[in-house]
Amino acid sequence: MPELPEVEVLVRHLEPLLLERTVLSVDVQHRKVVRPSTTRQLRRTLVGATFHKITRRGKFLVFHLISPQAAQPVQLLGHLGMTGRMYLLPSANPLPRHTTVSLDLGSCRFVFEDTRRFGRFTLDLAPLKALGPEPLSDDFTLRAFTAALQHSRQPVKIKLLDQSIVAGIGNIYASEALFLARIHPALPANVLVPRQVQALRTAIRRVLNTAIRLGGSLPLDWAGTGPNDKLFYYGRANTTTRRKERFRVYDRANRPCHRCRTAIRQLLLGSRSTYFCPHCQRQIAC
DNA sequence: CACCATGTTCCTTG
DNA sequence: CCAAGGAACATGGT
Numbered sequence: 001m002p003e004l005p006e007v008e009v010l011v012r013h014l015e016p017l018l019l020e021r022t023v024l025s026v027d028v029q030h031r032k033v034v035r036p037s038t039t040r041q042l043r044r045t046l047v048g049a050t051f052h053k054i055t056r057r058g059k060f061l062v063f064h065l066i067s068p069q070a071a072q073p074v075q076l077l078g079h080l081g082m083t084g085r086m087y088l089l090p091s092a093n094p095l096p097r098h099t100t101v102s103l104d105l106g107s108c109r110f111v112f113e114d115t116r117r118f119g120r121f122t123l124d125l126a127p128l129k130a131l132g133p134e135p136l137s138d139d140f141t142l143r144a145f146t147a148a149l150q151h152s153r154q155p156v157k158i159k160l161l162d163q164s165i166v167a168g169i170g171n172i173y174a175s176e177a178l179f180l181a182r183i184h185p186a187l188p189a190n191v192l193v194p195r196q197v198q199a200l201r202t203a204i205r206r207v208l209n210t211a212i213r214l215g216g217s218l219p220l221d222w223a224g225t226g227p228n229d230k231l232f233y234y235g236r237a238n239t240t241t242r243r244k245e246r247f248r249v250y251d252r253a254n255r256p257c258h259r260c261r262t263a264i265r266q267l268l269l270g271s272r273s274t275y276f277c278p279h280c281q282r283q284i285a286c
Numbered sequence: 287c288a289c290c291a292t293g294t295t296c297c298t299t300g
Numbered sequence: 301c302c303a304a305g306g307a308a309c310a311t312g313g314t
Contacts, residue, residue: 002292032309059293082292083311098311116310118293127294154304163294170292271306273290289314296308 002080004168005211018051030100037123058167081118087222131167149189157185177203179249184281249275
């Protein structure tokens with residue numbers, strides 16, 4: 001479920017629910033996701049601590065807690081991987097099959113469910129250091145973005161997935177942003193002209209902002225309990241909301257481009273599916 | 287059974 | 301040393 005917009009919407013959803021709540025106990029069902037922290041460390045640090053803020057960095061959630069026994073606020077890092085979910089569940093409910101970690105909050109539990117267990121729930125903050133600028137902040141400057149693209153002949157789409165260049169873009173929004181900017185995804189990063197870099201930067205911000213707005217306005221089924229519910233990436237909430245097509249190009253191979261009706265094409269870049277309109281996103285800079 | 291999937295990291299190759 | 305490519309991780313859906 002997770003690229004920057006989905007994580008941002010999740011953070012906004014969770015914050016009011018978790019604020020002022022105190023962790024009574026910690027259960028780790030799959031220690032892989034807490035690595036390199038240990039269950040014992042998590043317990044020692046979190047039990048008795050109270051949530052006081054939740055923030056986001058790239059695709060990471062950062063839970064800030066106040067612990068009576070620690071001078072400094074405690075920080076807990078979450079990452080959803082490919083299949084992670086986080087939500088509150090009434091204590092009476094059984095833990096779902098793929099629960100990896102759960103925090104007892106009294107009347108309910110904070111559950112981290114992750115089928116494939118590619119996610120993280122850890123006290124180790126090191127992964128944050130490798131992240132590039134936040135795309136929606138002023139740190140994501142045209143100058144820095146240009147510099148990051150200038151020294152690589154790799155396809156520009158692959159560069160967008162590089163979290164050290166800009167944090168939070170994933171496989172879906174990479175294709176979406178390139179479509180908006182009308183740039184061919186396979187174009188070597190270092191051949192983009194300044195106008196294209198600028199267009200791409202603008203497109204990235206636009207795509208992410210739009211997705212956040214959409215996600216923030218939909219009544220989402222956080223626990224994903226509905227049947228046939230893929231959840232997240234919006235439009236699939238358990239509501240009758242008429243869903244507009246979620247994406248302009250992603251997962252739309254052979255379907256007509258919204259702008260010119262040309263069939264959308266799919267290709268592999270870095271062994272990941274990439275979608276684009278061969279007419280709107282031509283190879284050559286113009 | 288084969289292949290694909292929202293992500294990241296590690297290893298190998300050049 | 302670095303860039304680039306691919307496998308690995310683990311499970312489920314089609």
